[in-house]
Amino acid sequence: xxxxxxxxxxxxxxxxxxxxxxxxxxxxxxxxxxxxxxxxxxxxxxxxxxxxxxxxxxxxxxxxxxxxxxxxxxxxxxxxxxxxxxxxxxxxxxxxxxxxxxxxxxxxxxxxxxxxxxxxxxxxxxxxxxxxxxxxxxxxxxxxxxxxxxxxxxxxxxxxxxxxxxxxxxxxxxxxxxxxxxxxxxxxxxxxxxxxxxxxxxxxxxxxxxxxxxxxxxxxxxxxxxxxxxxxxxxxxxxxxxxxxxxxxxxxxxxxxx
Amino acid sequence: xxxxxxxxxxxxxxxxxxxxxxxxxxxxxxxxxxxxxxxxxxxxxxxxxxxxxxxxxxxxxxxxxxxxxxxxxxxxxxxxxxxxxxxxxxxxxxxxxxxxxxxxxxxxxxxxxxxxxxxxxxxxxxxxxxxxxxxxxxxxxxxxxxxxxxxxxxxxxxxxxxxxxxxxxxxxxxxxxxxxxxxxxxxxxxxxxxxxxxxxxxxxxxxxxxxxxxxxxxxxxxxxxxxxxxxxxxxxxxxxxxxxxxxxxxxxxxxxxxxxxxxxxxxxxxxxxxxxxxxxxxxxxxxxxxxxxxxx
Numbered sequence: 201x202x203x204x205x206x207x208x209x210x211x212x213x214x215x216x217x218x219x220x221x222x223x224x225x226x227x228x229x230x231x232x233x234x235x236x237x238x239x240x241x242x243x244x245x246x247x248x249x250x251x252x253x254x255x256x257x258x259x260x261x262x263x264x265x266x267x268x269x270x271x272x273x274x275x276x277x278x279x280x281x282x283x284x285x286x287x288x289x290x291x292x293x294x295x296x297x298x299x300x301x302x303x304x305x306x307x308x309x310x311x312x313x314x315x316x317x318x319x320x321x322x323x324x325x326x327x328x329x330x331x332x333x334x335x336x337x338x339x340x341x342x343x344x345x346x347x348x349x350x351x352x353x354x355x356x357x358x359x360x361x362x363x364x365x366x367x368x369x370x371x372x373x374x375x376x377x378x379x380x381x382x383x384x385x386x387x388x389x390x391x392x393x394x395x396x397x398x399x400x401x402x403x404x405x406x407x408x409x410x411x412x413x414x415x416x417x418x419x420x421x422x423x424x425x426x427x428x429x430x431x432x433x434x435x436x437x438x439x440x441x442x443x444x445x446x447x448x449x450x451x452x453x454x455x456x457x458x
Numbered sequence: 459x460x461x462x463x464x465x466x467x468x469x470x471x472x473x474x475x476x477x478x479x480x481x482x483x484x485x486x487x488x489x490x491x492x493x494x495x496x497x498x499x500x501x502x503x504x505x506x507x508x509x510x511x512x513x514x515x516x517x518x519x520x521x522x523x524x525x526x527x528x529x530x531x532x533x534x535x536x537x538x539x540x541x542x543x544x545x546x547x548x549x550x551x552x553x554x555x556x557x558x559x560x561x562x563x564x565x566x567x568x569x570x571x572x573x574x575x576x577x578x579x580x581x582x583x584x585x586x587x588x589x590x591x592x593x594x595x596x597x598x599x600x601x602x603x604x605x606x607x608x609x610x611x612x613x614x615x616x617x618x619x620x621x622x623x624x625x626x627x628x629x630x631x632x633x634x635x636x637x638x639x640x641x642x643x644x645x646x647x648x649x650x651x652x653x654x655x656x657x658x659x660x661x662x663x664x665x666x667x668x669x670x671x672x673x674x675x676x677x678x679x680x681x682x683x684x685x686x687x688x689x690x691x692x693x694x695x696x697x698x699x700x701x702x703x704x705x706x707x708x709x710x711x712x713x714x715x716x717x718x719x720x721x722x723x724x725x726x727x728x729x730x731x732x733x734x735x736x737x738x739x740x741x742x743x744x745x746x747x748x749x750x751x752x753x754x
Contacts (some may be wrong), residue, residue: 264560283667284660297671297748307657310667339746358657 209272210239211260216269218255228419229255232269233322235413235422241390244405247415247423248455253398254290255420260396261287275361283311284435286355290367292348294339301326301335303350308359318357325353327389329383345376349383355386365397369404381407382436389433402451403439412447413419414454447451538718546718553707559727560703561692568624569688571750572631573681579632585665590640597636605630605691618699627692631684633640636713638680676747678742685738689731698735704730 218230230252245412257399258264259271262281271278273285286307287293295303305327306319326332329349341345348368355363369377371432381404388408390393399405405412414424426447430438438444471490500609520541525531526539547554577591583590605626616622646669696705711719748750 261652261656281655283656285656287653287656289649289653291647291649293649295650295653295668296675296750306654306659310654310660310663311658316562328473340748340750354657397539 208238209236211237212272213322214270216266231419231421233422237394239394241410242395243413244397244399244407244409244412245413246255246399246405247303248403248417249385250418251415252420254366257364257398263365283358284361286358286360286363287353288355288365288368290370292347294347296339299336300350301337304354304357321357325357329353345372362392365396367398384408385433406447407439414451460509487502491500512716542718543721546722556706557702557707562622562730564623564692565688568627569631570688572628573635573684575648577639580636583640584643599635623695625697627688630687630691631648634684635680640675643669646672675746682738685734693727
């Protein structure tokens with residue numbers, strides 16, 4: 201192994217194109233996307249709806265195979281879903297038939313790694329996400345924001361290499377969303393994970409990302425990549441600074457030109 | 459404590475929480491009885507309303523008596539009086555119990571066999587495409603045939619013995635459960651399957667820990683439908699083939715114009731079916747506490 205710590209292509213999409221077949225027609229959804237993500241880095245992807253953001257995430261998760269090109273993680277080709285890539289879905293994916301605690305335990309149990317350490321991780325994330333009081337509750341008793349916390353905690357408990365988030369806060373009100381963003385920020389400092397965060401919210405992308413990838417409308421291409429240099433942990437108040445708003449305006453116009 | 463009193467009354471769990479959240483002493487926690495938060499448009503619950511049900515039942519029984527014993531408006535051959543019905547119960551107690559047991563036994567056995575095999579087969583069809591394509595045309599061909607329409611064939615093949623009746627009851631449960639199980643397994647929200655795979659579950663684990671868990675509410679619903687179906691099919695089969703059981707007693711009584719026995723037999727079947735339904739409901743609510751809208 202050669203200095204993987206500084207490798208910028210820990211997670212890489214190389215010349216990835218995706219065609220969907222609708223009826224007799226093949227529609228190009230993603231057009232030669234190239235993206236290299238370093239270990240521990242958070243990349244946020246923004247773009248107009250239908251630009252293939254979610255397709256990128258499904259490819260990396262292993263749910264879809266690219267028509268052309270290749271996806272690799274730590275030099276290994278990605279060809280199926282696995283526990284090294286956790287996914288936080290836009291939809292509610294918390295298992296309703298398991299209690300909150302059992303949801304968190306699900307990953308370690310499936311990997312046959314449910315040991316004392318895993319138990320500690322479960323307790324740790326229950327506490328960190330403010331879920332201790334609900335450990336034995338079924339998801340139906342929780343609000344949408346709480347369920348998202350369970351989903352995020354479930355992903356982190358399983359200690360994956362990569363965390364993939366698909367507009368996780370898309371259906372959540374602004375106030376709860378701010379809370380959840382701050383919690384993700386805290387997690388990214390405490391336990392940095394290589395992440396891809398799909399969103400249509402520009403401010404969310406800047407706040408959480410080390411880099412923001414701006415996509416074009418379909419067929420999705422990488423239009424621009426903006427580095428966000430601000431050190432972590434970032435305060436929510438940072439969103440009101442000129443620097444932040446300048447970035448937001450820049451991305452907005454980049455999206456708007458299309 | 460005032461809140462204690464109001465909690466015993468018509469208060470929703472939500473309201474109980476609201477008052478309980480106030481905690482210790484202090485003027486703000488002294489809620490006058492009946493003034494905890496109420497939910498708009500909630501279905502009204504009152505301890506007096508169930509009395510109405512008792513009342514309506516009493517009225518029906520009174521009318522029954524009035525039209526038979528009281529005024530003799532209904533011919534005894536069409537509908538027996540309460541006293542005649544009661545005589546049947548006291549005179550035929552032993553016979554009725556034996557018949558009720560014979561029928562219940564048939565229902566329980568064929569229901570258990572049919573549902574078990576149906577669920578197992580439905581799961582196999584959901585798991586293996588080959589099995590699905592092999593079995594589906596046959597199932598779809600047999601399924602629309604009402605089970606009772608198969609009785610002539612059952613008699614030709616199995617005579618008037620127990621095997622035929624159990625087979626018929628099992629068959630109707632089997633057909634129902636195969637389809638319910640298969641459809642439920644097929645329709646499990648794909649996001650759960652993906653989530654499980656990304657958390658490290660292999661294909662077998664996904665089946666065991668996601669699909670088998672997610673379909674429980676549909677299975678429980680199906681098993682309940684099957685119980686009702688089995689009563690219908692078994693009683694009908696008893697009309698035609700049995701030498702004992704409630705169905706046999708009913709048809710014999712009808713042929714001999716013994717209306718009181720017909721009435722009592724019908725009530726017994728209804729009561730047994732009601733009892734089984736209650737037991738299933740009790741068990742199923744425990745299996746599905748996690749389902750939205752289901753109060754554990």
